[in-house]
Amino acid sequence: MKYEITKIFRFEAGHRVWKQDLSRGKGAKLSGEKIPENKCINLHGHSYVLEVTVGSDSLNEQEMVVDFYHIKSALKSLIDDVFDHSFIIDRNDPIFPEFQKLFGCYKLTVVDFCPTAEALAKYFYDYLTQKLKEANLEEDIKVVSVTLWETATGKATYRGE
Template sequence: MSNIRITKQFTFETGHALYGYDGKCKNVHGHSYKLSVTVIGKPITEINHVKLGMVIDFGDLKKIVKEEVEDVFDHATVFNKNTPHVELAKELQDRGHNVILLDYQPTSENMVIDFAKKITARLPQNIRLFSLKLQETETSYAEWYASDN
């Protein structure tokens, strides 16, 4: 049986700021992120299996990405915890805002690496993460490919 790639797309809203950056993105702002998750595997061939013909049920993939990415990052503000933004983060948290302090600068490049690790850890053994595409704006995105890593 051939390997088949399937892709599911997700959207979420996240705010961030890039400490030390020399442009506008040093200011707190947000994006309507679009995440495309592509996995690869062989379709199930067991005749009596309820998921016959599927690589992975889109609902199962959705559950993983929802729990690891959407539920965490949607309508959150993310900052690098190793910057003075922690002071702003504390104030926002004290006011009831959802704030995430990351071990990295919250660029699309770093976020897509983080998402790849989290999603890979949750996939069934017979399914591999093939690629991720994290679109920050209509014209800007970061991509992660397993073959490159």
């Protein structure tokens, strides 16, 4: 893309990375012999920062890729009404049935994947890509990347194809 713009959003949410097992997987050998406890398997929360970058090879009649307002509008209800101040939980999480019984009266965001930063970045990418398609803009404007910051020092980026 010749031109790119980035819009930043902030929201608060809790989650649980129920699949976390620091003793296994690709990175286990990086930690050596001493493996810490799997902290993220516990219920916890983050002050998320979401960076959405869209691009185009040409500018519109207003000399923009797209107005920032429109990107904000496309994501506002998803972020404000669905994710902000919710608990994000995978319906496949073994604790989900009991959790839903106990906490279903609170704001839950139920997803079909373990809510890691990487998986959530892809979720937001796919959502905005669909919004652009529904507005018949997918030929002119592409989602370049979505980056989700969980902490001030940890982020995940999804770029798609």
